[in-house]
Amino acid sequence: MLNSANFYELECRGDFRAAERYMQSCLDSRLKYLSPEDEPICSAYVNLGNISASRFRFEEAIARFKKADSLVLKHGNEWPMKRLLVDINIARAYYSVGKYTDAAIRLDSALEETSRYKNRFWAVRSVKGYPPDVESLNDF
Numbered sequence: 001m002l003n004s005a006n007f008y009e010l011e012c013r014g015d016f017r018a019a020e021r022y023m024q025s026c027l028d029s030r031l032k033y034l035s036p037e038d039e040p041i042c043s044a045y046v047n048l049g050n051i052s053a054s055r056f057r058f059e060e061a062i063a064r065f066k067k068a069d070s071l072v073l074k075h076g077n078e079w080p081m082k083r084l085l086v087d088i089n090i091a092r093a094y095y096s097v098g099k100y101t102d103a104a105i106r107l108d109s110a111l112e113e114t115s116r117y118k119n120r121f122w123a124v125r126s127v128k129g130y131p132p133d134v135e136s137l138n139d140f
Contacts (some may be wrong), residue, residue, distance in 0.1 A: 020051045042071040042082055049089055058096045065090040077116075084113045 027044035034040060049064035069086045072079055091106035 016051050016055050020048065020055075023047045023051060037071055037074055039071075039075075039079060039082070042068045042079070045071070046082070046085055046089060049093070053089070053093050053096070056096075058093045061093040062090060062097070065093060080113060080116055084110055087113065 023044060027041065027048065030038070030040050030044060045064050045068035049061045049068065052058070052061035052064055065086055068082070069090065072082050072086055075082075087106045087110035091103045091110065094100070094103035094106060
């Protein structure tokens with residue numbers, strides 16, 4: 001299996017073309033050896049969607065996030081973290097193309113998802129954003 005660390009290194013350097021090629025290669029490899037409904041496949045679609053969004057290709061990002069979303073929906077509550085990540089990312093992409101109602105629906109879903117977590121701080125920070133000096137939910 002290909003290592004995602006290389007992908008993140010490329011993405012952090014801003015080499016989105018190389019990151020996209022690498023993640024597509026990871027996805028292709030995963031599809032050869034795993035069920036097309038396995039969690040690593042979903043992760044690859046989320047990563048590819050984020051790369052598309054980073055390259056300002058928001059419609060492509062939405063399509064990739066929707067592929068991840070369809071996998072999350074098939075798994076019900078098995079992947080709560082993925083549900084949250086997909087909702088947040090697709091909301092940002094929708095917002096970027098002016099689909100504000102769709103973005104709001106996904107953000108509401110993400111906020112609802114945070115209620116499932118015992119420690120909600122990281123999840124709420126991901127959805128709402130936060131100033132750098134915020135240390136806990138009590139600071140909201």
